[in-house]
Amino acid sequence: MSSNTVESDITPLPTMTIHDFPKGPYPTRVRIALAEKDLQSRVEFVMVDLYKGEHKKAEFIAQKNYSGTLPVLELDDGTCIAECTAITEYLDALDGTPTLTGRTPLEKGVIHMMSKRAELELLDAISVYFHHATPGLGPDVETYQNPEWGYRQRDKALRGMPYFNDVLKQQSFVAGEAFSMADITVIGGLVFAAIVKLPVPAECEALLAWYARMRERPSVRNQPAFA
Numbered sequence: 001m002s003s004n005t006v007e008s009d010i011t012p013l014p015t016m017t018i019h020d021f022p023k024g025p026y027p028t029r030v031r032i033a034l035a036e037k038d039l040q041s042r043v044e045f046v047m048v049d050l051y052k053g054e055h056k057k058a059e060f061i062a063q064k065n066y067s068g069t070l071p072v073l074e075l076d077d078g079t080c081i082a083e084c085t086a087i088t089e090y091l092d093a094l095d096g097t098p099t100l101t102g103r104t105p106l107e108k109g110v111i112h113m114m115s116k117r118a119e120l121e122l123l124d125a126i127s128v129y130f131h132h133a134t135p136g137l138g139p140d141v142e143t144y145q146n147p148e149w150g151y152r153q154r155d156k157a158l159r160g161m162p163y164f165n166d167v168l169k170q171q172s173f174v175a176g177e178a179f180s181m182a183d184i185t186v187i188g189g190l191v192f193a194a195i196v197k198l199p200v201p202a203e204c205e206a207l208l209a210w211y212a213r214m215r216e217r218p219s220v221r222n223q224p225a226f227a
C-alpha cells in the first residue's frame with residue numbers, strides 16, 4: 001500500500017434500501033429519522049407507487065412486507081424490517097446512541113408510549129379515515145371501504161389534536177424535553193391531516209407552535225412532504 005493511500009480499518013456499514021413513497025406520511029417518519037441520524041447517504045430509495053397498488057402485489061407481500069404497507073427497510077442480507085417504529089429503533093441503535101428512541105429504560109418507555117399514542121390517536125386514525133371515508137388510493141386499491149368506521153376514526157383524530165396540544169402546553173416535545181420518535185410520529189399525523197384537509201384547530205396553539213418549530217428543523221423541512 002502506498003504511503004498516500006488511506007486504508008481504513010473500520011468495516012464500512014452495509015448500505016440499506018428503503019422501499020418508499022417519498023411524500024407519504026409514514027415514509028416521511030423514516031426519512032426524518034434517517035436525516036436526524038445522518039444516514040441518508042447510506043440508503044438507496046426505491047419508489048413503490050401506492051396509487052398503482054404496487055404495495056399490494058403478491059410479490060411485495062411475500063418478499064418485503066406481509067402487511068402491504070410502506071416504508072420497508074431492506075438490509076444487504078435480505079432482511080426486511082417494516083413498521084416505522086421498528087425501522088426507527090433499528091436505525092437509532094446503529095451508532096450506539098439511541099437519541100430518538102431513548103437511552104435509559106425510562107426514556108425508552110415514555111417515548112414508546114407517546115409514539116404509540118400518536119399512532120393510535122392521530123396518525124393511524126387519519127389513515128383509516130383516508131382509506132375508508134375518502135377516495136383514498138382509488139377504487140383499484142381501496143377494494144373494501146367502511147365509511148362509518150372512517151368517520152369515527154376522523155373524529156378520534158380530531159380529539160387527538162387537543163390532547164397533544166395539552167401535552168405540548170406542559171413540555172417542549174411530545175415525550176418530554178428532547179426531540180424523539182414521538183415527535184416524528186405526531187409530525188407524520190399532521191402531514192396526513194394536511195393531505196386529508198383536517199386542519200389543526202386554531203385554539204390548539206401549543207400544538208401549532210410546536211409544529212412550526214418542528215418544521216424549522218432541517219431533518220423535517222427538507223422532506224418531500226413539505227415541498
Ligand SMILES: N[C@@H](CCC(=O)N[C@@H](CS)C(=O)NCC(=O)O)C(=O)O
Pocket residue numbers: 021024025026027050055068069070071082083084085127137
Ligand atoms: N403501521 C405501519 C403503517 C404504514 C402505512 O400505512 N403506510 C402507508 C404509506 S403512507 C401505506 O403503505 N398505505 C397504503 C395502504 O394502506 O394501502 C407503519 O408504521 O409503518
